[in-house]
Amino acid sequence: VDNHDDAFIVQTLEGVNSADVSTLLNEFDTDDSKYVIDLLDPEIRAEIINDLDEDTREKFLRAFDTPQITEIVNYLDSDDAVDILNELPVKEREEVIAGLDNQEKEANILDLLRYEDDIAGGLMAKELIKANVNWSIDRCIEEIRRQAENVEKIFQIYVVDNEEKLIGKVSLKKLILATNEKRVEDIYETDVIAVETYMSVEEVAQVMRKYDFEAVPVVNVQGKLLGRITIDDVVDVISEIAEEERQIMSGISEDVEEDDSVWMLTRARLPWLIIGVVGGFVSAKFMGVFEAELIRITAIAFFIPLIQATGGNVGIQSSSIVLQTLANPSAFSESLVRRLLKVLLVAALNGLVLALLVYGFNMITGGEISLSIIVSCALFCVVLVASFMGTITPLILDSFGFNPALASGPFITTINDLLGLGIYFYTVHLFLS
Template identity: 40%
Template structure:
């Protein structure tokens, strides 16, 4: 494995400056596409374009897809559409080509499509662009080995050889009927052990696991994980085989989705990278900060309404962080469990009541233990029975409320097709802070009035 040292990069830069094509190719020829993409971070745009135009089309296409989206945009913006079509798209599998095309505006897409030499490939790309990018149809590629169930094994093998010439990787051999409907998968073992079978329908694996083109990426990922597949056939509404999805494509999409969910849970309203400029990062982060500020002001207003209570018993103020922090933590725990269940498909919408009931029992146990511990501590250290009782009762009520609220919010968001990851972020924390303060102040006021007679 070649190390991309400072000396290595400087040598390459010098060769590029001298326009020594042969030496430049020799330097990078043993690098993997991912390594070349990493190397590009050390080059300026002109140097990167120079290297791209030297590489063979297949390697150039692989390197392009390894680049960060922002770097890819910069590069594509400087290249003619004809070069993009011939150097990159022509050498990509259809799923990668569609991913690339989605990043470009419609006019540029049309220009690139007009330069693609393979009319069939261009047609496949146009068809795939019609799908929503978050569905199986938007993620699939059309490169696959397909044979007819009525073919003999020798005929099948001959046809497979022809189809394999245009493919980089072969995952499965799919079997269809005369109407192109998916009927089975042909195992490699059967090709070896049944070389002269009259019809492959007799040896194929019937009823293969498949996914419809309209199903979501989450459902595709769950299917691949459940059945330990490396590729999954995609069928249309009447069962015709129209494409396949590979595990690496699914993992890339799920990773990006998890990154978006993590950012959403952290209060970042849109996808940002460390390389994004100050304006982009500010726009992504400011909305929830402003909402949090409004929540803080609301808390201040609530506390201001109980100013007389603090004046008569200042010890009450000592427990404001405890009430707010506990409510926020409990709410995030509860919502995180539901969000995780939704993500891995272990949570079923028709069992919502069971989940709420289970969470209620857990919250009652947690609330009892937490409030009892605080009660004992305050009883021996505080010397104020009113504050001791109000803090314990408030903690009990806040923990129960935050648990149930944290469970219901992601369920509700999921029902209305809103990303439930929103429920594990500032939304839960801010809401629980406000409700927690209202509970604490209300209970404290009532107990103080009762103590005063």
């Protein structure tokens, strides 16, 4: 690139899959990448830009002027085009849309821009293959040939009635194997599963995973066929959800990777660390209240890590089991009261074993009996409370529309730590007075 050996670059990249070029360009700086990409065919250029990481792409788009972006958008499917438009400033976005010469594409894009990107409507593409139920097989194959020019992958042919309502599907295989005298209405299947525009992407992913779909049609509330969602987008969503959950659980506030700048990494990590430190400082002040007890029996302090670690582990385990259930909803859900009773039963069992274990350890290593009893009692209570909190917090977060994984993150963990400490010192206080 530095030598501007254009012929060599073009020759090297010829025939290389655009996804591979994108992987390479993600690592280059913007100027070099732009230099390389300008040498390529506009259609390939559009694909490469579409495949870039979101943050790389945003930097990238700033280096292009409006006509260039318009050209890129022209080559992309409506859903990918909308993703790129959403990364542009409003003014530039309007200019790009106004500059599109394909009327149908413009209408499709304007339609898709209405949807938030976390619902089915925001994930769908307008490009699909549909057949009217009244068509003959011949006409159908003819129309598919025409429609197929805009559609990269066919999967299913959706069958609609005269009002554009989705009423069935037919596979390409069946269409090819059918004799020419038949009509669409003779061969189509009526059991078509569709998602509605307002369904969350998580629900869409569940549907596609359950039925092993490669594509699912999207309908509006009237049942009109509006678009389709393909599995490649859903796979990305599933991976992103998992990554986001891991980030939330480990207290990282942005989508950072190891090769981001020191400044970005610090900014993503510091807020949650500060929450932890504030929590720790509150703990310190709280213990200050019990200084008299601590001076009398210093050994109380020895068991703080044990109480807190166990409370933390129990809380995160409980939240994790709830997350699991939320991710794979069961057909029959038990009542909340029954679920909580079961959680408390498991907690009581675990708490009893742990409390006896600690009491045993203490006795073997010659600990004082009264303190040992205090520690074991407090531990039992902490396990119960942490189980309860760990179960109820993700449910509450979920019902208010927050990501339930937050319950395993540092904020809730900090609050649980404080609670555990409070229970411990309250138990100490009760026994000593």
